[in-house]
Structures are given as C-alpha cells and as structure tokens.
Amino acid sequence: xxxxxxxxxxxxxxxxxxxxxxxxxxxxxxxxxxxxxxxxxxxxxxxxxxxxxxxxxxxxxxxxxxxxxxxxxxxxxxxxxxxxxxxxxxxxxxxxxxxxxxxxxxxxxxxxxxxxxxxxxxxxxxxxxxxxxxxxxxxxxxxxxxxxxxxxxxxxxxxxxxxxxxxxxxxxxxxxxxxxxxxxxxxxxxxxxxxxxxxxxxxxxxxxxx
Amino acid sequence: xxxxxxxxxxxxxxxxxxxxxxxxxxxxxxxxxxxxxxxxxxxxxxxxxxxxxxxxxxxxxxxxxxxxxxxxxxxxxxxxxxxxxxxxxxxxxxxxxxxxxxxxxxxxxxxxxxxxxxxxxxxxxxxxxxxxxxxxxxxxxxxxxxxxxxxxxxxxxxxxxxxxxxxxxxxxxxxxxxxxxxxxxxxxxxxxxxxxxxxxxxxxxxxxxxxxxxxxxxxxxxxxxxxxxxxxxxxxxxxxxxxxxxxxxxxxxxxxxxxxxxxxxxxxxxxxxxxxxxxxxxxxxxxxxxxxxxxxxxxxxxxxxxxxxxxxxxxxxxxxxxxxxxxxxxxxxxxxxxxxxxxxxxxxxxxxxxxxxxxxxxxxxxxxxxxxxxxxxxxxxxxxxxxxxxxxxxxxxxxxxxxxxxxxxxxxxxxxxxxxxxxxxxxxxxxxxxxxxxxxxxxxxxxxxxxxxxxxxxxxxxxxxxxxxxxxxxxxxxxxxxxxxxxxxxxxxxxxxxxxxxxxxxxxxxxxxxxxxxxxxxxxxxxxxxxxxxxxxxxxxxxxxxxxxxxxxxxxxxxxxxxxxxxxxxxxxxxxxxxxxxxxxxxxxxxxxxxxxxxxxxxxxxxxxxxxxxxxxxxxxxxxxxxxxxxxxxxxxxxxxxxxxxxxxxxxxxxxxxxxxxxxxxxxxxxxxxxxxxxxxxxxxxxxxxxxxxxxxxxxxxxx
Numbered sequence: 001x002x003x004x005x006x007x008x009x010x011x012x013x014x015x016x017x018x019x020x021x022x023x024x025x026x027x028x029x030x031x032x033x034x035x036x037x038x039x040x041x042x043x044x045x046x047x048x049x050x051x052x053x054x055x056x057x058x059x060x061x062x063x064x065x066x067x068x069x070x071x072x073x074x075x076x077x078x079x080x081x082x083x084x085x086x087x088x089x090x091x092x093x094x095x096x097x098x099x100x101x102x103x104x105x106x107x108x109x110x111x112x113x114x115x116x117x118x119x120x121x122x123x124x125x126x127x128x129x130x131x132x133x134x135x136x137x138x139x140x141x142x143x144x145x146x147x148x149x150x151x152x153x154x155x156x157x158x159x160x161x162x163x164x165x166x167x168x169x170x171x172x173x174x175x176x177x178x179x180x181x182x183x184x185x186x187x188x189x190x191x192x193x194x195x196x197x198x199x200x201x202x203x204x205x206x207x208x209x210x
Numbered sequence: 211x212x213x214x215x216x217x218x219x220x221x222x223x224x225x226x227x228x229x230x231x232x233x234x235x236x237x238x239x240x241x242x243x244x245x246x247x248x249x250x251x252x253x254x255x256x257x258x259x260x261x262x263x264x265x266x267x268x269x270x271x272x273x274x275x276x277x278x279x280x281x282x283x284x285x286x287x288x289x290x291x292x293x294x295x296x297x298x299x300x301x302x303x304x305x306x307x308x309x310x311x312x313x314x315x316x317x318x319x320x321x322x323x324x325x326x327x328x329x330x331x332x333x334x335x336x337x338x339x340x341x342x343x344x345x346x347x348x349x350x351x352x353x354x355x356x357x358x359x360x361x362x363x364x365x366x367x368x369x370x371x372x373x374x375x376x377x378x379x380x381x382x383x384x385x386x387x388x389x390x391x392x393x394x395x396x397x398x399x400x401x402x403x404x405x406x407x408x409x410x411x412x413x414x415x416x417x418x419x420x421x422x423x424x425x426x427x428x429x430x431x432x433x434x435x436x437x438x439x440x441x442x443x444x445x446x447x448x449x450x451x452x453x454x455x456x457x458x459x460x461x462x463x464x465x466x467x468x469x470x471x472x473x474x475x476x477x478x479x480x481x482x483x484x485x486x487x488x489x490x491x492x493x494x495x496x497x498x499x500x501x502x503x504x505x506x507x508x509x510x511x512x513x514x515x516x517x518x519x520x521x522x523x524x525x526x527x528x529x530x531x532x533x534x535x536x537x538x539x540x541x542x543x544x545x546x547x548x549x550x551x552x553x554x555x556x557x558x559x560x561x562x563x564x565x566x567x568x569x570x571x572x573x574x575x576x577x578x579x580x581x582x583x584x585x586x587x588x589x590x591x592x593x594x595x596x597x598x599x600x601x602x603x604x605x606x607x608x609x610x611x612x613x614x615x616x617x618x619x620x621x622x623x624x625x626x627x628x629x630x631x632x633x634x635x636x637x638x639x640x641x642x643x644x645x646x647x648x649x650x651x652x653x654x655x656x657x658x659x660x661x662x663x664x665x666x667x668x669x670x671x672x673x674x675x676x677x678x679x680x681x682x683x684x685x686x687x688x689x690x691x692x693x694x695x696x697x698x699x700x701x702x703x704x705x706x707x708x709x710x711x712x713x714x715x716x717x718x719x720x721x722x723x724x725x726x727x728x729x730x731x732x733x734x735x736x737x738x739x740x741x742x743x744x745x746x747x748x749x750x751x752x753x754x755x756x757x758x759x760x761x762x763x764x765x766x767x768x769x770x771x772x773x774x775x776x777x778x779x780x781x782x783x784x785x786x787x788x789x790x791x792x793x794x795x796x797x798x799x800x801x802x803x804x805x806x807x808x809x810x811x812x813x814x815x816x817x818x819x820x821x822x823x824x825x826x827x828x829x830x831x832x833x834x835x836x837x838x839x840x841x842x843x844x845x846x847x848x849x850x851x852x853x854x855x856x857x858x859x860x861x862x863x864x865x866x867x868x869x870x871x872x873x874x875x876x877x878x879x880x881x882x883x884x885x886x887x888x889x890x891x892x893x894x895x896x897x898x899x900x901x902x903x904x905x906x907x908x909x910x911x912x913x914x
Contacts, residue, residue: 015728016504016687030553033498034691036813037728040804043861059858066684066728071766072800090505127505 499702574848
C-alpha cells in the first residue's frame, strides 16, 4: 500500500516575483505572462507522486506580495509544513525581501517548517542580478533548500516541489505536535486553520489507510 | 496640423439643430415617441448621421430595420471592431486612447468612402450605443488629428467587410438602436464639433471633463494653461498631440523632474510613463509591447534599441492592420475582452437556489455533491435581450442636469416623476450605453458631490502627476497585469496602461493611510472602461470617501473585517448549518472572501456580472457586496453542508470564479435581500456591533 501525505505549503515573497505563476505552472502546467496580482491569498491543491509511489498532496496557499497584505500572512504560514520563499533573480531587492520572510518564518512559524528558497525567472538570466552562488551560500547558511526556477519555461518547477515532497515526510512534525497543534475552531480571527482536524490526514507522518 | 478631414468637414450648418435633425429623424419610425429630453443627447450623432447621408442613401430612410439587422451582422468583422469601440470602450474613448479613437475615426469614415449601407448602419448603431462618451471620441476635436490619416486607414475596413461569418441572431436591440439614432440627436454639441481643431490639445484637457467627455470648453480652457509651447510640431506624429501629459511636461522627451527624495527607480517609472504619453507606443491594443521599467537596472544596448523601436514613430495611424490584428478585433467581446482561456476554476452559480429568497433554511441533503458544475471556458456574454427596450426607458427617465458653457451635458439626473423607478431599473441592469452617465449620476448622488468638487478633483489629479509617490514601483508592477485581457490594457505602456498608472499614482497620494493597495487596480481599470482618467480618479475618490472603501483599503483592512462579520452573522442566522460547517472545517471567511471585498468582485465573476453588481453598489452602497457574498454561500449551501465536504472542497469551491447561470436571478435575489428593511437595519446593527468589538478589543475572536 502506498503512503499518502498531505501538507500545507505557503508561498511568500515580494510582489511580482512569480509566486502565483510558480503555482500555476505546478498545478496546471500553464503560464500567463501577466497574471493578476493575488489579493489576500489563493488556495490550490496539487499532488505529487514520488518514485516509491508515495503521494504527497500539497494544500497551497499563494499569498499576496504587497506589504499591505503582510498582516494577513501569519494566518497562512502559521501551521504550514513548508514554505517556498520566492525571489526574482533579476531583482536584488527581491532577495532582500526573501531574507526578511525567512527570518520571520524562523521566528514565527512552526519550528519544523521546511523552507525552500526559490529564485524564479531563470529564463531571464541575461538580466540576472542575483548570482546563484550568492543565493546558494545564503541558503546553505540558513539550512534552506534552494533552487532556481522558471515558471515561464517550466524549468525547475516540479523539481523544487518534488524535493520538498521528498523531504517533508522525514522532517514534518509528529502527529501531535506542531503541524496539528491548533485544536478547536477559530482560534483567532485570522485563523485560517490550515490543519483540518476533521480530515483523516491530520497526522502528518502517518500513512493514510485509504 | 493636419486637417481633420472627416468630422469637422461635414456640411453641418452652424445652425444645424433641430430642423435637419428632424428631417433625419423622420426616417425613424420611433421618432414619434421621443421626448425632448431624449433628444438632448448628442449632436455628434446627428452630425455624423448627416455625413452618411452625404455619401449614400443609408441615412435617408433607406435604412430599414432589416437593413440594420443584416448589415450589422452580415458584416461581422466590422461589427466586432465596432464593438471594441462602442460597447467596451466608453472609457477608451474617454480615456484618450489614441488607438481606439483612431479606429473610431476610421470607422466613421468608412461609409463615407465605401457608401456601403451596411457600414453606415453599423456605424449608426454604434453611435447610438453610447450615450455619453461616444461623443468624446466622435466629436472631440482632440481626436481630429487622428482623422488626418483616416483616408488611409479606412481601407482596412474595406478589407473587413467581405467575409460575412454566420450571422448571430440579431438582438432586437439593434433594430431599436438604429431607430433611436436620429432621435437622440439634438445638437447641443454642434458648436463643439465646429470648434477649430486646436493645433495641440493639452493632454490633460481631455481629462478635464465629465464622463460625457465632450466638454469643449474645459478642453480648450486648459490649453492656455499648458506650460508647453505647442510641442506638437516637434513631435510630429498626430497621436502625440492627443496624449495626455502630466502638467509641467515640456515638449522634449524627458518630461519630468525628479522630486526631492524620490527614489531613482521610482522616478524612472514615473518618467517613463510620462514620456510615453508624449510618444505613444506601437501597436497599442494589439501587441504586448516592450517592457521598460522592470528591466530598468539591466538595460542593454539591444533592449534600449527594442524600446525605441516600440515607440510610435507616427506610422501607427496610417499603417495597414495585419491579418492578426483583424483577428484580434474580431475576437473581442462586447466589453473589449479577448477570448482568453481562463486559468481559474470556473463554476456555475446555479439559479435554482436563488428562486427562494433568503430565509432560515434547514441543512441540505447529506449526500449532496461537494462541488458545483464546473465550466470549461467562460461562456460568451450576449447582449441582454431586453437591452433595447431598457435603453428607451432610461432615455425617458433621465434628463440633463449640468451643462458646461458650451452646452455640453456634464451630468444627468433622474426626472422627478421617474425617481421611483430608479432602483428597480438599476437592479435590472443599467444598459451599457447608459452606464457611464448613470454611474456618474449615482455616484454624485451617493457622495453628494457637485460639479465644482469634481472639477477640483480633476485639478488634483493633474497636480498629483507632478508629485512622486512611494507606490510608483508597486503600481508599475501591477499595471500590466490588471485586466490585461482587455484591449485597452493589453499593450505594455499603451494608453490604457498609462491611464491606469496615472490614476493609481494620483490616487495613492490622496489618502496617506490607504496609499496604494493591490486590488485598487482592477477597480480603477473598470472605471477607466467608462470614464476618462481624470473622472475615473474622481470616481475612486467618491468610492473611497462615500462608499467606505477607505476602511477597506486602510492598513489592517478594518472595513473588510466588518463586512465579513456582517456576512457571518447573516450566514449564522439564515444558514446555521453552513455556519457550523465553516466552523468545523475551520474555514475562515477571510480566506475566500478577502478578494471579493477588496476588488469589489472584479476578479471573481464575469465582467458583465461585475458591472451589474457595480450598478447596484453605486446605488445602495457597501451592503451590496455583503449581499453578494451571502448569495454565493446561499447558492452553494448544500455543497458546503454535504457529508463529504471538507476543508479543501469548500475552500476550492468558494475560491472559484463564479459564472451566474442567470444574472437576473442573482440580482433579483440580492434586490429582495437588500429590499428587506429589517435585514438592512440588522446589517447596520451588526456593523455597529463590530465597531464596538473592535473598540473593546474583542474582535480577535469574533470571526470564524
């Protein structure tokens, strides 16, 4: 019987780095040159099947990048099992913003959260401002996963999600801790509880019996 | 300046008013039932009608209803391009959209050159399609420069005529429209038409008018104030002369001066838009255009050369449209959208649940499906079947209220005897040709704004263009991805995008608390489809001040949370099982409803539905969107309470793009809910309750 997991994933990053485009590529294998800016957050799901037939289902929260929406972000990352922090390789400032997000996650999010740093728009490498070395070095220092992607060409997109899917079952919190911490309804008004207790998959590490 | 060959030339006598009008009109079977106020509308129509009669027989009674019908649809291609202009782009025309205006101009000329009845009638129905801003483009002298090259352009439309695709069933409205044309034409604007074309119109002048967009006086008035010395000679392309420029721009390419403390990048953005206002870009409306601002830090020689090549070199107005461009025009819907495949989850908002009005209901069947009917593509938006008769009713209901010194109508009002009809008719949908006029009317009424304040806001808009905004970079990031499926906003740095940038830029400076928030973009863009940039800015101010968008946009989104609180109370009371399901699945309302309230449903329902919702929002205010939210939950209540429903199914469903099976059913349901006085007073109480909760710090646990 193959194992099944379900994880909450949140995308964070500066505005217009390509968070929604990454998700669109990952979920539907499509690309829009000009994707409408995300307001609040968008919810999508996608399942990855690993080589050993383990399936990992991602509940994806794609968040708005503008600073004003930052106040809503905690409710999306609070119980996330993994976060993809995206920057745009053609904008140095976007890596700065990514660092800020990573610091915030390290302070505020579940300690067992898996964080992937993702340099998007690799198709625009002619305009590159952020070198691979720089980003990689930072990721190593912080113990993050790292990769470059192009939502436009599709390059690297499934790789990064697959890598997360492989890593998660080993690192995700045991059923009673972290990920499933919030019990009871509506712990706060911001409470998009990403852990649905009612769902049979609440125990993150337990293979589902279905 | 090239002589505007078409509109100004016609043998419209100076004294051309009713006499010739009625001659023309007499060919219309409907003339008899016109009231004088209906005739107030649009001298330009009369004028153009007369032009047709010069060139052919189409205007002289030879225009039978069937002619109109056949021609309109027998000439499908052309009709499409027409719809680009008419149905869609009230805003485009009023928006100083060089491209649209020029198309328009050439369209105007078509019958003249071809003497094809069909085109004439198409033209006519087009004109009549648009009560207000039509005039902006067909009569505005600012557009005249475009017409200098129309002789060349018109040939494109000849190409368009031959292939008649299968005629869609002609909506009856066309028939009626055509017959209304003469009726509408009185002639207050003839004076306007006869104004000599200014050698250069100050760009902002195009914006300094009401949605009618046709105030000659205000346009001309601002010319002298232009600090620029007639730069049109320097910038030969005719288009440039019509492009709105920020005040203080010089005729030279570099048009702005960085302000103290303004970031270099931000200035680069602001300056780029200002420069492009002067020059325009190639293929506006057709091509994607060349990115300039995002790549600012890494511009190479080749990218700069690409940028230069994308500038309009003045050939835009005279070149032939390519087959691809024609195809593009054909594919537009009546609001100006391309047929694009949507990547959203499209679900049907079924009408059946809407036949029952809002009242406490028991739980639905436990075996109900968890998902709604999904749609593969966005269905086409047909012209509402009763559009024509509604147009006639609105014609009779409205009268001019404010005119400028040139006699042009700047604002409409509802006749006292018809005031009791306004609500009902607004709920039935404002006919699109009346939308800009009626939206203006509703906003003036709701915000109690007078003409003087609106003029002042216009000044404010122009002045703000001179100032830096810390939001410029963010706005620039969002502009190209705001309803980019619309022809006005498609081309990077095209006139629509420039207007959008400027409106958002100016608005970001208006309220220091709100600044610019993502979500304002689609709102401003929708307004730009119906108003000139300057007026669109004023509309945003109305929405912010009077329609409580201030609380929606300010930090922490207090108005959003308040609306959600009210929505939850209504859900709890009328659909307790749904409320319980949300609770047990731990679905907070913010997770799906945030974008509904922040974009005023701009990206969650088809454009036409959005317009209908805005019709009633502008009439009734912020309770409308709570009602829409409740309606959506109401429709899907059985899916939500299904035994098989879970966090994912419910959230996926409510995050979808909703395509109403029947807009009228939706609107009527909302109308009944909002018409319930008890409900409205409870909504008011809940809003107050929420404010109290916030004041006492109890709000953090009050929402799902």
